[in-house]
Amino acid sequence: MLAISHLSKRFDDLTVLEGFDLTVPRGGVTVLIGPSGCGKTTLFDLLTGVVPPDSGTLSWMGDPxxxxxxxxxxxxxxxxxxxxxxxxxxxxxxxxxxxxxPGASRRRAGAFFRRMGLEGFEAYLPGEISGGMRQRCALVRTLMSERELVLLDEPLSALDAITRRSLHGLLLALQREFAKTLVMITHDIEEGLLLADELLVLSKMPMKILQRHSLETPKPRRPDDPGLIRSKTAVLARLDLELSHETL
Known part of the structure; x- marks a missing residue:
């Protein structure tokens, strides 16, 4: 379990997070969605140590x-x-x-390449392949770290809809097969609802959790599933309300 407690961060007079709390269950997919510029990427920068927090604590499996x-x-x-x-x-x-x-690592990477449809492209340079193939290679690189916890910051946003849908299936299959705990940022509500075990709707800065949606429909899910459509409507309504406050 990932536990974030009372996390705060300011940049000069801009308060991005103030007393932010989040608990992420082990072995599932938690998706964060919120207005552009609300602080989601700053949260990941704090989690990965790119920038230091002003206050707050982190723990993984009970270890600070x-x-x-x-x-x-x-x-x-x-x-x-x-x-x-x-x-x-x-x-x-x-x-x-x-x-x-090195030998064991190459064999393991080769198995991932086969799983990702990259077999035969091992010697290619990134500039010689498509964006979808580059993202699949980046996913292989992420999995090669052998870490149980994986943070994904809009990893599919630059891809076309067909490629994104194929990578949804790969993400879910690899998450289940290797028992990963995924925390994912996305601006695509439908994508979040298709992938998440729990989807969290975030406010504008200072960022806080506005809604939690626990999704119990078995995966893979269909975009036209009535429960998913109801959840999407609720998320859109809450985000619209949050953004309308910004313009008053």
Missing amino acids: LPHLGAVGAYMPQKDLLLPWCSLMDNALLPSRIAGAD
């Missing part, structure tokens, strides 16, 4: 931590593949940094 760098993997919106390295070399970066056995 200054940040999640030692226990979590992070996949940002951009794939951030090294353009001069092959796809396989990009995927192997976490293993090399960790000093893992």
